[in-house]
Amino acid sequence: MHEPPHPENPNGKGFLPGLAMDAVIFGFHQNQLKILLLEYHNTGLFALPGGFIKDDENLNEAADRMVTERTGLKEVYLEQFYVFGNRDRHHKDTLRTILKGNGLTVTDDHWLLRRFVSVGYYALIDFTKAVPIPDAFSDSCDWYDLGSLPPLILDHRHIVAKALETLQTHLDRKLIGFNLLPETFTMGELQNLYETILGHKLHRTGFQRKMLSLGVLERIAKKWTGGAHKAPYLYRFSAGS
């Protein structure tokens, strides 16, 4: 679930005690909203990418580092959204299984078995640019459709739900959707993104009118896809004044 630099680090030295971070990293591909999940060695357990905070690191810096380590991307759109601090969110057995899967047998007072409070972050990235990279505990780091996630450890399902909720409410207050698309996109692709995130259909002409009225879309050129119909324009997000 998390990534200490040395998995056998015996007492968590160099990290803030009892505090972790979990990231819901969103991508968008083929009209599907996806997130990155890790699968731990020899366990069949899936989890959100996570990490710990170094002694000399700001919280948000640690989150940046974590997302960069899993995606290869820098300067990603990243936001803190909630802290998960219920007493029962941590299960010793789960953690012990994960450590055992990595060949580590630990005593009952190992720092990773103690109670953790976790800060949730969500990131929006360009699916086409990310290169998912597993951490030291994991076999894989891959994209999964939000609609068909495998069972997740601990309260990670709840964290995902809360992240999606936050994304939905943020979507129409800020201009963040563009972070999930490549450099250029059509109006239809943008609308698909919004519909997928919000979970319901939008009216085509109204959507186009609204987006264009924001004054942040730059029309570039026609896109010549192999469709039997009029070619749509391509747009680029222009950061405005």
Next chain:
Amino acid sequence: MHEPPHPENPNGKGFLPGLAMDAVIFGFHQNQLKILLLEYHNTGLFALPGGFIKDDENLNEAADRMVTERTGLKEVYLEQFYVFGNRDRHHKDTLRTILKGNGLTVTDDHWLLRRFVSVGYYALIDFTKAVPIPDAFSDSCDWYDLGSLPPLILDHRHIVAKALETLQTHLDRKLIGFNLLPETFTMGELQNLYETILGHKLHRTGFQRKMLSLGVLERIAKKWTGGAHKAPYLYRFSAGS
């Protein structure tokens, strides 16, 4: 700033290490938005009410407890809004001054001098019902106008700003403003509350129309204040279906 059960608790036993909470407790009185501040013994330093999380306590339970301890109120509207985790937010000198003001001289490795990450909560309470109670470190726990706060320790000014920002964005998405008013209120009082929080004037008739259209206001009776004008209705918030 915080409240261990025994101030001389030498190593923070019984609490989650490195994690604190700070509460921005809002009240509304005489058309002013106010918050509760503590003044520490013999220091002239002001701070937000805060606390620590017990080993066996959920994060939100700890926040409830903290607000109840400072106000005497239970079942308060309370929401987590951000985690403050910059490395430089904690100043040893400030903490040492506070401890010294309480007659405690501590060594450099005292647990209260170590780095803390703090979870910010904001609460909305009925000013007329709260009975502010200082904690063990404080001379006073009192209301201060948001517009004229004394200098605050550490990053507490920043925490207040972020809380207000959150309150503003939440105000028109949820029906939370009522938590700041007494049982019954006039439409004018409700409008004053909104104007004060949002920081700008609203149109009277439009505001009334909008509030009534929500279907959560129950009209009770006329209010016979000593004003040379028509008497306004009193309303009560009715929680709806």
Next chain:
DNA sequence: TTCTTATTGTCTCATTTTGTAACAATAATA
């Protein structure tokens, strides 16, 4: 080549929401 088809961009109109003002009602005071 010409016709068909699917999708796009634009335009129009009805509906709803919002901004703004006008006006009558009324409780205290002069």
Next chain:
DNA sequence: TATTATTGTTACAAAATGAGACAATAAGAA
């Protein structure tokens, strides 16, 4: 009894939104 300040209601213009019509057009079919 008249005045005054504020409230509740109604009215109307302006803006935003919902929903459809229609021409434009790129690719494939005939």
